[in-house]
Amino acid sequence: xxxxxxSDLTRKREEExxxxxxxxxxxxxxxxxxxxCSRPRPPKPKHAITVAVSSGALFNMMDSRKIYDEEGLEKxxxxxxxxxxxVLTPGPAFRFVKALQYVNCRLRELYPDEQDLFDIVLMxxxxxxxxxxxxxxxxxxxxxIDRFCLTGGKxxxxxxxxxxxxLYVSADSEKVLEAIQEGIASATMYDGAKDTAYCDTQLxxxxxxxxxxxxxxxxxxxxxxxxxxxxQHEALADNKPLGQGPLKGFMEDLGRLQKKFxxxxxxxxxxxxxxxxxxxxxxxxxxxxxKTLRRWGxxxxxxxxxxxxxxxPILAKIRPHLFFDDHMFHVEGAxxxxxxxxxxxxxxxxx
Numbered sequence: 001x002x003x004x005x006x007s008d009l010t011r012k013r014e015e016e017x018x019x020x021x022x023x024x025x026x027x028x029x030x031x032x033x034x035x036x037c038s039r040p041r042p043p044k045p046k047h048a049i050t051v052a053v054s055s056g057a058l059f060n061m062m063d064s065r066k067i068y069d070e071e072g073l074e075k076x077x078x079x080x081x082x083x084x085x086x087v088l089t090p091g092p093a094f095r096f097v098k099a100l101q102y103v104n105c106r107l108r109e110l111y112p113d114e115q116d117l118f119d120i121v122l123m124x125x126x127x128x129x130x131x132x133x134x135x136x137x138x139x140x141x142x143x144x145i146d147r148f149c150l151t152g153g154k155x156x157x158x159x160x161x162x163x164x165x166x167l168y169v170s171a172d173s174e175k176v177l178e179a180i181q182e183g184i185a186s187a188t189m190y191d192g193a194k195d196t197a198y199c200d201t202q203l204x205x206x207x208x209x210x211x212x213x214x215x216x217x218x219x220x221x222x223x224x225x226x227x228x229x230x231x232q233h234e235a236l237a238d239n240k241p242l243g244q245g246p247l248k249g250f251m252e253d254l255g256r257l258q259k260k261f262x263x264x265x266x267x268x269x270x271x272x273x274x275x276x277x278x279x280x281x282x283x284x285x286x287x288x289x290x291k292t293l294r295r296w297g298x299x300x301x302x303x304x305x306x307x308x309x310x311x312x313p314i315l316a317k318i319r320p321h322l323f324f325d326d327h328m329f330h331v332e333g334a335x336x337x338x339x340x341x342x343x344x345x346x347x348x349x350x351x
Contacts, residue, residue, distance in 0.1 A: 193338030215243030216347030
């Protein structure tokens with residue numbers, strides 16, 4: 001091969017290398033400018049605390065629902081497609097989801113490779129085409145929700161176990177009952193006041209005691225034997241742990257994450273705070289409650305025994321992102337004070 005041919009081949013190779021370098025430089029620039037590339041990776045489902053949220057709990061879908069009820073599915077679909085670039089307004093679970101996202105952010109600051117995080121899944125029986133409006137709304141608010149389940153008119157409840165769901169919240173009480181029958185910790189969401197000043201730097205969750213954190217055993221005792229006899233029994237049984245209730249698992253999840261912050265000397269500024277607000281009396285039945293939590297290895301941050309007094313004023317002071325209770329009159333009372341509530345329809349109080 002003569003010298004000119006070698007020179008031509010060398011130049012061609014250099015030109016190709018320059019073109020390759022320019023191409024990959026453009027790819028890197030595009031990658032760096034792509035918004036989704038800055039999003040943290042979602043945790044692996046088997047390691048995550050999966051919270052499934054219905055579209056009607058995350059966003060206010062009342063107008064859409066009215067069209068569906070009054071004009072049928074086709075008009076509903078047409079409305080959603082026409083308005084797919086109109087952002088949905090926040091629903092009752094919106095602030096809760098934002099608070100979960102903040103906890104994830106703080107955890108990853110302390111533990112960059114942490115996988116024990118909240119993973120939010122949007123569960124809805126909406127059709128796939130409606131998903132465009134949901135995605136647009138999720139992205140508008142900067143919500144880190146990567147997993148969607150759109151079931152095209154069928155109930156999504158059958159997918160909850162497949163998604164390894166730890167907690168399901170919905171605005172549809174019938175779906176919540178379905179989920180409970182499947183053994184999933186679930187609650188029906190009700191909105192609080194729009195002007196409630198929620199804390200943006202701390203997830204606050206309030207649990208009722210019986211039939212929420214604990215079993216419904218004491219409520220059976222009250223119904224069968226009256227309040228006084230039940231209190232006597234509780235005092236005698238204060239060393240016997242209460243049975244576990246439907247939300248014990250979620251409380252354990254919160255406690256496990258709290259300990260990760262404590263391990264980094266972040267107890268005083270932990271972004272999770274838990275509360276027990278119960279109608280029980282501390283004097284007659286409080287010891288059994290606290291000893292049960294101790295036996296379970298759970299640290300509740302604040303325990304408030306109200307001895308039958310209304311919960312609404314206390315909740316207004318706490319301003320929780322979520323208040324779990326099995327009695328609708330407590331839920332309704334809390335709503336009057338602007339609290340976002342989650343009705344857990346378990347136990348004898350539902351009959």
